Amino acid sequence: MMATLAFHAPKTLDEAIALLAVDPRAIPLAGGTDLIVQLRSDRLEPSAIIDLKRIEKLSGVRRHGDGFAIGAATPCTALKEDAELAAAWPGVVEAANLIGSVQVRNRATMAGNLCNASPAADSVPALVAAGATCLVVGTGGEREVPVKDIPTGPGKTSLKPGEVVAEIRLPGRVGGEGDAYLRSIPRTEMDIAVVGAGANLAFGPDGTCTAARIAVGAVAPTVVLVNEAGEALVGTRLDDTALEKMAEAVRSACNPIDDKRGTVEYRTAMAGVLAKRVVAIARDRAGEKA
Amino acid sequence: MNAPQDKRSFRYVGTRPVRPDGVEKVTGKALYGPDFVAPNMLHGAILRSPHAHARIKSIDLRKAEALPGVKAIVTGADFPTLESLIMAVGESSSDIVHISRNCMAYDKVLYDGHAVAAVAATSGAIARQAIKLIDVEYEVLPHVLDIEEALRADAPVLHEDIFTKGVNPKPDKPSNAALRVEMAKGDLEEGFGKAAVVVSGRYTTEPVHQGYIEPHACVVSWNADGQLQIWTSSQGHFAVRSLTASVLGLSQADIRVTPLEIGGGFGGKTTIYLEPVATLLSRKSGRPVRLAMSRSEVFRASGPAPGAVIDLKMGAAEDGTLVAADIEFKYHAGAYPAITAHSGASSAIAHYKVPNSRVVGWEVLCNRPATKAYRAPGAPQVIFAVECALDELAGKLGIDPVDFRLKNAVRPGDKQFNGMPFGEIGYAECLEAAKAHPHWSAPLGPNQGRGVAGGTWGNYGGPSTAEVSVAEDGSVLVTTGSPDIGGSRASMAIMAAETLQIPYEKIRVTIADTSSIGFSMVTGGSRTTFATGKAVTDAAAEVVEILKERAARTWGVEPSEVDWRDGEAVCLAEGRTDERLPIGRIAGSAPFSGGPISAEAAINPGGYLAGYGVHICDTEVDPETGHVKILRYTAIQDVGQAIHPDYVEGQMQGGAVQGIGWALNEAYLYDKDGRLDNPGFLDYRVPVASDVPMIDTVMIEKANPDHPYGVKGVGEVPIVPPLAAVANAVTHAAGVRMADLPLTPDRVYAALRAAE
Amino acid sequence: MSKLQVSTTINGDPQEFLCDPDTTLLDALREELGLTGSKEGCGSGDCGACTVILDGKMVCSCLVLAGEAEGRQVNTIEGVAEGGELHPVQSNFLELGALQCGFCTPGFIVAAKALLDRDPNPSETEIRYWLAGNLCRCTGYDKIVRAVQDAAAELRQERTPA
Numbered sequence A: 001m002m003a004t005l006a007f008h009a010p011k012t013l014d015e016a017i018a019l020l021a022v023d024p025r026a027i028p029l030a031g032g033t034d035l036i037v038q039l040r041s042d043r044l045e046p047s048a049i050i051d052l053k054r055i056e057k058l059s060g061v062r063r064h065g066d067g068f069a070i071g072a073a074t075p076c077t078a079l080k081e082d083a084e085l086a087a088a089w090p091g092v093v094e095a096a097n098l099i100g101s102v103q104v105r106n107r108a109t110m111a112g113n114l115c116n117a118s119p120a121a122d123s124v125p126a127l128v129a130a131g132a133t134c135l136v137v138g139t140g141g142e143r144e145v146p147v148k149d150i151p152t153g154p155g156k157t158s159l160k161p162g163e164v165v166a167e168i169r170l171p172g173r174v175g176g177e178g179d180a181y182l183r184s185i186p187r188t189e190m191d192i193a194v195v196g197a198g199a200n201l202a203f204g205p206d207g208t209c210t211a212a213r214i215a216v217g218a219v220a221p222t223v224v225l226v227n228e229a230g231e232a233l234v235g236t237r238l239d240d241t242a243l244e245k246m247a248e249a250v251r252s253a254c255n256p257i258d259d260k261r262g263t264v265e266y267r268t269a270m271a272g273v274l275a276k277r278v279v280a281i282a283r284d285r286a287g288e289k290a
Numbered sequence B: 001m002n003a004p005q006d007k008r009s010f011r012y013v014g015t016r017p018v019r020p021d022g023v024e025k026v027t028g029k030a031l032y033g034p035d036f037v038a039p040n041m042l043h044g045a046i047l048r049s050p051h052a053h054a055r056i057k058s059i060d061l062r063k064a065e066a067l068p069g070v071k072a073i074v075t076g077a078d079f080p081t082l083e084s085l086i087m088a089v090g091e092s093s094s095d096i097v098h099i100s101r102n103c104m105a106y107d108k109v110l111y112d113g114h115a116v117a118a119v120a121a122t123s124g125a126i127a128r129q130a131i132k133l134i135d136v137e138y139e140v141l142p143h144v145l146d147i148e149e150a151l152r153a154d155a156p157v158l159h160e161d162i163f164t165k166g167v168n169p170k171p172d173k174p175s176n177a178a179l180r181v182e183m184a185k186g187d188l189e190e191g192f193g194k195a196a197v198v199v200s201g202r203y204t205t206e207p208v209h210q211g212y213i214e215p216h217a218c219v220v221s222w223n224a225d226g227q228l229q230i231w232t233s234s235q236g237h238f239a240v241r242s243l244t245a246s247v248l249g250l251s252q253a254d255i256r257v258t259p260l261e262i263g264g265g266f267g268g269k270t271t272i273y274l275e276p277v278a279t280l281l282s283r284k285s286g287r288p289v290r291l292a293m294s295r296s297e298v299f300r301a302s303g304p305a306p307g308a309v310i311d312l313k314m315g316a317a318e319d320g321t322l323v324a325a326d327i328e329f330k331y332h333a334g335a336y337p338a339i340t341a342h343s344g345a346s347s348a349i350a351h352y353k354v355p356n357s358r359v360v361g362w363e364v365l366c367n368r369p370a371t372k373a374y375r376a377p378g379a380p381q382v383i384f385a386v387e388c389a390l391d392e393l394a395g396k397l398g399i400d401p402v403d404f405r406l407k408n409a410v411r412p413g414d415k416q417f418n419g420m421p422f423g424e425i426g427y428a429e430c431l432e433a434a435k436a437h438p439h440w441s442a443p444l445g446p447n448q449g450r451g452v453a454g455g456t457w458g459n460y461g462g463p464s465t466a467e468v469s470v471a472e473d474g475s476v477l478v479t480t481g482s483p484d485i486g487g488s489r490a491s492m493a494i495m496a497a498e499t500l501q502i503p504y505e506k507i508r509v510t511i512a513d514t515s516s517i518g519f520s521m522v523t524g525g526s527r528t529t530f531a532t533g534k535a536v537t538d539a540a541a542e543v544v545e546i547l548k549e550r551a552a553r554t555w556g557v558e559p560s561e562v563d564w565r566d567g568e569a570v571c572l573a574e575g576r577t578d579e580r581l582p583i584g585r586i587a588g589s590a591p592f593s594g595g596p597i598s599a600e601a602a603i604n605p606g607g608y609l610a611g612y613g614v615h616i617c618d619t620e621v622d623p624e625t626g627h628v629k630i631l632r633y634t635a636i637q638d639v640g641q642a643i644h645p646d647y648v649e650g651q652m653q654g655g656a657v658q659g660i661g662w663a664l665n666e667a668y669l670y671d672k673d674g675r676l677d678n679p680g681f682l683d684y685r686v687p688v689a690s691d692v693p694m695i696d697t698v699m700i701e702k703a704n705p706d707h708p709y710g711v712k713g714v715g716e717v718p719i720v721p722p723l724a725a726v727a728n729a730v731t732h733a734a735g736v737r738m739a740d741l742p743l744t745p746d747r748v749y750a751a752l753r754a755a756e
Numbered sequence C: 001m002s003k004l005q006v007s008t009t010i011n012g013d014p015q016e017f018l019c020d021p022d023t024t025l026l027d028a029l030r031e032e033l034g035l036t037g038s039k040e041g042c043g044s045g046d047c048g049a050c051t052v053i054l055d056g057k058m059v060c061s062c063l064v065l066a067g068e069a070e071g072r073q074v075n076t077i078e079g080v081a082e083g084g085e086l087h088p089v090q091s092n093f094l095e096l097g098a099l100q101c102g103f104c105t106p107g108f109i110v111a112a113k114a115l116l117d118r119d120p121n122p123s124e125t126e127i128r129y130w131l132a133g134n135l136c137r138c139t140g141y142d143k144i145v146r147a148v149q150d151a152a153a154e155l156r157q158e159r160t161p162a
């Protein structure tokens, strides 16, 4: 417990940025479902907590060009309520709605999931597969960064001191595209992913895969975008050989640890299994929309 | 009143009224352990060892003492030095020296989480800050967690003064083998000689926690004259009193323990952890002190159930008759000796007739928290192995697994291990019910498997006190000393209503503090509805006699000329048979007819009977991932007479799901330094609502003739069969024997791959 | 540490309290306001015993800072019964014996009510997943799920105009 902890709930992003800029040990608060747990177990000892949830423009889903901009303080359950978003990016929305319980998801945000930088974060493989970017804002101005480049290791991000993620952007959808995310957990709910896999596929009118992004979580210090896996699918109609090649690429990209949640062997094997399953779901979804 | 009564003749027994304490509990008004506040109360915090095994070289309190708001600090040095003395703890027993040391370490810490010092301060935040300012210098010692490793000759020894009990002659060196028990009969060699099939194998289970949702908490207020009050939630406040008194060398009459509502115990709240510490803090500060554990403290420092290594060999003749069993099991004791091996040995094959058998059990000390009772303590682990082996035998013989069990099941009149005949037990009826249940013959799909397993627990009686008194308007107060963990107030009220023949709603039940009612043993071992229920019934029956006597006096007839029906005295005297005196009238004039109407029963009843259960489980295994899904589950149990069927079913369902958790996902995980790696509900994975289906229950009501309302204990049995029922189901679904619990997806996956 | 002053509405009534900036809403309810109906089973979002409704959404009050409640509406178990009358979720919990020790019960009742407020006819699976963040160690969930189903049926009856 810090003797000098302060709590601020600014109404504007500028104010939040200013508060973060003056105090290097100030941290932003979104849903608090990681932050408060860490605070209570003394893993985090900030000097000030800056609540982002009163900043109007950080809450909610907006249309951004053809795509979507999701305010950083938007709780995961609110994503489901946006029918267009849920139809365009079911994999992302489902991934975010695997986090914790309903109680947790009513608070937790994807931006928090991303900035907490856990290798097992559920929404991140889905966002990386989707090619999502985020708008990063700091005293130095704004920049748009691929989601993939935010986490740099367990608990570490590429954000500069005082920077926050203001929104997460997802591209627009045309026909013949689909995404999906699945994870492996011992129970049916309330577990951290042992392995997670996201896929985002696009198909030509003849059913040939024209683009594929496969990302896996909890198998390396950060989420891994497995380019070779995507490449194995592009130009094919997802025949068994292509799928097996894709799964093999995924397994080779794994560099997991043995921990209380899983062994190296199991994680590696599951990454392959889940990758095949998400590809199948994403293909079906693409078919539905084609 | 000892003859078993026909169920249909009961008016209240077997009905499902709303429990008397229900509204308080659904509206958030009921006060549990962490809810109680005393005026001017201080908040405590406990500093716990980060090491699995270390010598405490020094403790420097100066910085903590200097923190403003800190009012008292205690360490092991503040605890009196005690002589070894074995004391009852729940249905088991422990050395008081060990109980004291477990509350607060003195020279050595024996597990990650072992208490080292405690602070009381004006706020919880200050107390937590203060414990961080305490400097403890440790000499870290090698530690041991694993049963087999702890038994090796070169293993670090936890206690220099513990020599294996139960071996002759006494060993010349101390070791981590705290206890050996053996129960043998017949001739093993001859037995196996008759066997047509023999199976053998090693089975293992991990330590698991009771997982009650309410963490331990208490408030203690000590007064300068040495009298003190304790408010706490426990399974037995009399045990809190006697253990606290013994640890601190106090007179029991000086300690008044008031029971708060208890948020689950399952055996884990039959001992003390916080009360002596809070007492010392209160004594030093002169103010009431609250101590409450966090969830991680509960996992790190309260007692889990032991993990086990079980080696077994069993044989059966061609016709399916069991002929021999040779079983050796080793249980974790944790940091201090426990005696779960006794109940493990006596339960292992107690539900079968096995003419030639040897069951050997060991308790093994290791650097884990001291184990404690958890529902049917000691039985689930060894019976898991036995019930898996029976499945293997049945398979080899080509006999239906239920028929196989039925052929060997103990029945009334069969000899128990001690030579005495079994009473009105109902294992065979449970197995018959399993066979007849549609679940047993329902079709299964691909990757699905069905498992069945039986189990038993001896149940218990034990001392209880109850008072029944009639208020002036004829309503009735029942007072006991048995905490209500799962609806026992309702059962007490039902039995009193049945005896007094007055409406259930006219009866209210209080669980009194230790200074307001005589002794009752803990609520545990499935004894409360049986023993405390008998005390209530006895007291109520005595009240009926008093009421009859008062009516007789009013009418000027002999008491023998008065009958008691429907809550009224009925005159039997000639010519006056239409005269009636309802309970309210008698109570209203009680001051003039002889004084208040009240009776107490303080008893230690015998006649409790063992309980039996059979569970059927269907699972589906994902062959690619090893995930196990529980598709369908049926729990069948001989419950004696169900006093309040909802709460009997609830015990069966709750126990079954705890057993499913034990079988599938629950385990204590330690890192290489011996620190608990999963001290929270996120990674200590108890089943959540979406993990399980409805749990169908079949209550076999075979009344206990030695209880006025036919009660047998019901709370322990349901956790015994699930381990093997699940493991057998997964084994059939996966096509490979699953012998090591928990059956986490990675383990099932590995077994599937190994079998390929 | 300087104290925060928080003004909020709890079960419809305005409330003000002082707390440390790192105090959770659960601690504020229990320690500052004496509302001990919300329980702490874990303090880390895993058990749901502390479930309350914050601006219409159910959350774990152990994972909300008390300061975040400024100007917001908080509804707790103490506000579920209206006056002396139990909510159908509460009465069905009693009728079915859906509680044993009762420690998890406030959290389950708040969560179940939140479900039925938005979905009058949830399936068994939906109920189980909705309640997956609430741990009960006593009941095995069977009677809890049935009580929610019965409460849903009762509420549907009530809502259908006669």
Ligand SMILES: Cc1cc2nc3c(=O)[nH]c(=O)nc-3n(C[C@H](O)[C@H](O)[C@H](O)COP(=O)(O)OP(=O)(O)OC[C@H]3O[C@@H](n4cnc5c(N)ncnc54)[C@H](O)[C@@H]3O)c2cc1C
Binding pocket: A027, A028, A029, A030, A031, A032, A033, A034, A035, A036, A037, A052, A072, A073, A098, A099, A100, A101, A104, A107, A108, A109, A110, A111, A112, A113, A114, A115, A116, A120, A121, A122, A123, A159, A163, A164, A165, A166, A190, A191, A192, A193, B682, C044, C045, C046
């Ligand atoms: C019971 C429980 C279950 C959980 N289960 C899962 C699960 O299944 N899967 C999973 O992935 N996670 C899980 N989590 C973790 C957590 O809920 C998620 O990571 C969640 O998405 C975090 O979001 P938040 O808004 O609560 O973040 P917060 O806790 O508010 O913040 C997390 C971190 O990110 C920083 N941060 C937040 N927002 C920003 C921003 N806009 N810009 C810069 N930095 C920011 C904070 O300073 C903090 O360091 C679980 C947590 C709990 C308590």
Ligand code: FES
Binding pocket: C039, C040, C041, C042, C043, C044, C045, C046, C047, C048, C049, C050, C051, C060, C061, C062, C063
């Ligand atoms: S106490 Fe909040 S979820 Fe357990």
Ligand code: FES
Binding pocket: B213, B263, B264, C098, C099, C100, C101, C102, C103, C104, C105, C135, C136, C137, C138, C139
């Ligand atoms: S009733 Fe005890 S935890 Fe649910």
